[in-house]
C-alpha cells in the first residue's frame with residue numbers, strides 16, 4: 001500500500017545517532033557522554049519520587065527545574081524553557097521558525113541533527129563552510145535566513161568562536177540566532193549574557209554532557225520572554241517527565257559536583273591532545289569534552305576506526321569529504337584514554353609493518 005507520506009519525509013533519511021552497543025565491555029568514546037557518574041543527589045531525588053505520584057502528569061512547563069535554573073544562572077524564569085534534551089528544544093525552534101521552503105543557516109560541518117530537523121519541516125539548509133581553522137565564516141553574517149544556528153563549542157570540531165563574534169553576528173543578521181551551548185561547561189566562555197541582553201538570541205544548554213545525565217534527557221533554553229512564549233506554543237504539553245524534572249533540579253543544586261567532573265575531563269583532554277601526535281593524529285584545539293583529530297597525511301581514518309572497534313574501543317567516524325581523515329574522540333577517564341592511546345600505538349605499528357594482516 002502506498003501511504004500518503006509528505007514528499008519531504010519520503011525523500012529524507014532519518015538522523016543516525018552514534019552507536020549505543022547492546023553488549024558491555026566497550027570503551028565508549030563515540031557520543032560525548034561524561035565518563036563520571038551524576039551527583040548522588042540526583043539518584044536520591046529520583047529514588048524519592050518512585051511512588052504513587054507517578055500516576056500524575058508532570059508539571060507542563062517543568063516549573064521546579066526552571067525555578068532552580070533561574071537561581072543557578074541568574075535569569076528570570078520567564079526567560080527559560082525546558083526541553084526533553086536540547087534536541088527537543090532544537091525541534092521546537094525548527095517547528096516554530098522554519099516553514100515549508102524556509103531556510104536555516106549554519107556554519108558547516110556541524111551537528112547534523114540540524115539538517116534532519118529542517119528536512120522534516122520541508123525547509124532548506126544554508127551551510128556556510130568553516131575555513132580550515134574553524135574560525136567563524138565571515139559570510140555567515142551576510143545571510144538573510146530567519147534562523148542561524150552556531151554550535152559553540154562546535155561538534156564535531158570541538159573548536160569555539162569568541163563571544164564578541166557571536167554578539168556581532170546577532171547584531172548583523174535579521175533573524176534569530178541560536179547558540180547551541182551543549183558543551184559550554186567545558187569551555188572558557190559562554191554566550192548566556194546575549195540571551196539576557198538581546199531579543200534575537202536563544203542559548204541552549206544540555207544536561208547530557210557536563211551533568212552526566214544523557215540518559216535522563218534534559219535541556220534548557222534561555223531567551224527573551226517573547227521567544228519563550230512562542231516556543232511554548234509548539235512544545236509537547238508534558239515534554240519532561242516527573243523524574244527528569246527532579247533530576248535536573250537536583251543536578252543544578254549540586255553544580256559543584258558537575259564542576260569537579262568537568263575539571264577532570266578538561267585535564268584529561270589536555271593529556272589526550274598532547275599525546276595524539278605520538279600516534280599520528282593532529283588534534284584541533286578543543287573547548288569541549290571531545291577532540292577531533294586529523295590523521296597526518298591524506299589517508300582515510302576509517303581503518304583506524306575499524307581497528308579500534310575490533311578491539312572494543314568506539315570512537316566516532318564521519319564518512320564525509322571534509323572529515324573522512326579524522327576521528328572524533330570523546331574524553332573518557334584517564335584509564336580509558338590510556339587504553340585508547342595504547343591501541344592506537346599498536347594499530348599504527350601494524351599498519352606500518354610489511355605484513356599488516358598480523359595482529360599486535
Ligand SMILES: Cc1ncc(COP(=O)(O)O)c(C=O)c1O
Pocket residue numbers: 031032084085086087088111151154155180182205206207208214217218219
Ligand atoms: C552540538 C550538540 N547539540 C545538541 C546535542 C544534543 O544534546 P541532548 O542530549 O541534550 O539532546 C548534542 C549531542 O551530542 C550536540 O552535539
